[in-house]
Amino acid sequence: MAPVDRATVVEVWPRYLPATGGCAARSVYHGRMSAPSAVRLDGPGLPGRGNDVAENTARRDSDAPVIHARGLTKRYGTQTVVDQLDMTVHRGRVYGFLGRNGAGKSTTMKMLLDLARPSAGKVSVFGLGLPEHRSRVLPRVGSLIEAPSYYGHLTGEENLDIVRVLKRLPAAEIERVLTLVGLADHRRKRASAYSQGMKQRLGLAMALMGSPELLILDEPTNGLDPAGIQEIRELIVSLPARFGATVLVSSHLLSEIEQMADTVGIIDHGHLRYQGSPRSLEDHGRLRIAVDDSAAAAATLREAGWRVTAVADGEVTLPHLPDDRIARVVRLLVEAGAQLHRVEVRRRSLEEVFLRMTSETPREPLVAA
Amino acid sequence: MTVTLRLEFRKLRRTRLWLTIGTLLAFELAWVTVALTRTFAQHGDIARDSGVVLGQVLQLHGLFGPLLVAIVASRLSALEHEARMVPRLFALNQSRPSLFRAKFATLLLVTLGYTAVGGAWLVGFGAMTGVTAQWKPIGIFVVGLVAANLAPIAIHLLLALVTTRQVVTLGVGILGGVAGTFVSFVPHAVSLAVPWHYYGVVNPVRMVVDDGSLTGFAPVEGIEWTVAVVAAVGAAVFLVALGIYERVARE
Ligand SMILES: Nc1ncnc2c1ncn2[C@@H]1O[C@H](COP(=O)(O)OP(=O)(O)O)[C@@H](O)[C@H]1O
Ligand SMILES: [Mg+2]
Numbered sequence: 219m220a221p222v223d224r225a226t227v228v229e230v231w232p233r234y235l236p237a238t239g240g241c242a243a244r245s246v247y248h249g250r251m252s253a254p255s256a257v258r259l260d261g262p263g264l265p266g267r268g269n270d271v272a273e274n275t276a277r278r279d280s281d282a283p284v285i286h287a288r289g290l291t292k293r294y295g296t297q298t299v300v301d302q303l304d305m306t307v308h309r310g311r312v313y314g315f316l317g318r319n320g321a322g323k324s325t326t327m328k329m330l331l332d333l334a335r336p337s338a339g340k341v342s343v344f345g346l347g348l349p350e351h352r353s354r355v356l357p358r359v360g361s362l363i364e365a366p367s368y369y370g371h372l373t374g375e376e377n378l379d380i381v382r383v384l385k386r387l388p389a390a391e392i393e394r395v396l397t398l399v400g401l402a403d404h405r406r407k408r409a410s411a412y413s414q415g416m417k418q419r420l421g422l423a424m425a426l427m428g429s430p431e432l433l434i435l436d437e438p439t440n441g442l443d444p445a446g447i448q449e450i451r452e453l454i455v456s457l458p459a460r461f462g463a464t465v466l467v468s469s470h471l472l473s474e475i476e477q478m479a480d481t482v483g484i485i486d487h488g489h490l491r492y493q494g495s496p497r498s499l500e501d502h503g504r505l506r507i508a509v510d511d512s513a514a515a516a517a518t519l520r521e522a523g524w525r526v527t528a529v530a531d532g533e534v535t536l537p538h539l540p541d542d543r544i545a546r547v548v549r550l551l552v553e554a555g556a557q558l559h560r561v562e563v564r565r566r567s568l569e570e571v572f573l574r575m576t577s578e579t580p581r582e583p584l585v586a587a
Numbered sequence: 588m589t590v591t592l593r594l595e596f597r598k599l600r601r602t603r604l605w606l607t608i609g610t611l612l613a614f615e616l617a618w619v620t621v622a623l624t625r626t627f628a629q630h631g632d633i634a635r636d637s638g639v640v641l642g643q644v645l646q647l648h649g650l651f652g653p654l655l656v657a658i659v660a661s662r663l664s665a666l667e668h669e670a671r672m673v674p675r676l677f678a679l680n681q682s683r684p685s686l687f688r689a690k691f692a693t694l695l696l697v698t699l700g701y702t703a704v705g706g707a708w709l710v711g712f713g714a715m716t717g718v719t720a721q722w723k724p725i726g727i728f729v730v731g732l733v734a735a736n737l738a739p740i741a742i743h744l745l746l747a748l749v750t751t752r753q754v755v756t757l758g759v760g761i762l763g764g765v766a767g768t769f770v771s772f773v774p775h776a777v778s779l780a781v782p783w784h785y786y787g788v789v790n791p792v793r794m795v796v797d798d799g800s801l802t803g804f805a806p807v808e809g810i811e812w813t814v815a816v817v818a819a820v821g822a823a824v825f826l827v828a829l830g831i832y833e834r835v836a837r838e
Contacts (some may be wrong), residue, residue, distance in 0.1 A: 331678045332677070332678075332837075333674050333677055333678060333837070334837065335837055353680055356678060357680050359678070363674060363675070364671075365671060366671075367671035367672045367675045368670055369598060369666065369670045370669065371600070371601045371602060372598070380594055383590060383593075383594055384590075384591075384676070384679045384680065384681055385679060424675070
């Protein structure tokens, strides 16, 4: 057994590949072992997010939540569409509301806007109970619910003017939101002549009128092309910083939510099955080491007091370890003369976690954070 | 209220509603004019009286009134249904009653405009053909028409707003129009229970017919009270419809 050159075949897979990966999240890291093995969600498009979430959580959570729902339930006839839902959305957050089609996302959002009356439970927005304080809450909220709504025979500008009048805003507001959503050049075109994506932008523009403190956006990227999705996503993510908005955004696509949200709520068959940071959803994974002689490597490790969970042909598996300890494991094996081919952290992707949580058939809630 | 009312008119921009209303009005006026010309030719000078004009108008408007209300109510509502804007308006803090009231007021103004234009035409036609205008019954008739519109407007608007399919309100409008033309064959008390008959009920003059020929006109006794009852029923129907809409419009 030839000793391994330290700088060569050490591979770790810390980066997180969401929708594409399917099974194991993996990425390649060449070189030193100090690569971060914790999954980071502050990828491109999320500047400044991620690390400071924990501190912000501590600080902001002491504030009263912007949305607070307790035992929220909606029945249509005998069908229970939203079941005992507890939801808390904190100020300045982008809360991703994730669930398959028909899970109850739109119905929940409608109840937050007093468009549907809960069959049971309580909702308060800005600490004000609904429906009693409807007229105090709604002026502070912008919303986009289900398919975009617009008067097709009116121009984009005229549509926005109707919202402007209802919200008692200055005329300049129309210009501002048109620019914000990139419709300024199409303002004088009838909305019925807009493309799907432009209609969606118009809907978003209506929601953004008056820079509301809370935005409730139901699948806002529906019908947009990939470039449009990216643009709208960036816009949504920028809203808290831009005007201190809190955003509740729904989607049936995990990849959407994880790129926008710093808090996730997963709804399935009307049950909220998870609520909290997307990070705590993640599977910590296992450490897999490909070696020439797995039996010998396992013996070496066990002798030194490491826990080996599986030994296969050419591969030993250990529980997930922090970076410095991975380095120690590698050093131990190398010094014992083992030839390492690969070191990787394998974890279940968020996609898998999500798919396990949201099944075709209803289940009892698993997690409540 | 004025703000939301203005919005309703803005939403009608570029719709063909004004054209539709104009066509309906032109059709009704042409019909009345032809009918009056024939009556004048048949009965001579005795028929050149505003009583004849009012009688003729009431007969036709029993048909056209409900149609006008049904068409406009349907258009005002279909506009929102097609745009899927109703929930959005509510989420924008327009209350359900406010939306109903704004559309109700729009309809009232549209019917008022219709009456004004039609009335002006008839006054002009009367002046040209030598009809003696009696302003008191004409005034009562106009007020009566406004009162008569209240209940049908409320009913049609409610139907049009709660049902997405406008077949319902248009169907009711056609039936109401047909029912309205039968007003002369139905006892007064019964007519008071049928909002689509109100256009006929508010006629302030009746013809005096002797031996099958027209001999003159007499004011209807207590017409002011009838108009007041029609207005009161209209107001009550409006309040009930408003209450129903507020409950139904919430999922
Ligand atoms: N007005 C309604 N009447 C009856 N059932 C409804 C109504 N609205 C929604 N539902 C049902 O409630 C369930 C959840 O719908 P929804 O909240 O729209 O889901 P999502 O937005 O997550 O796709 C679906 O099964 C849907 O059919
Ligand atoms: Mg939905």
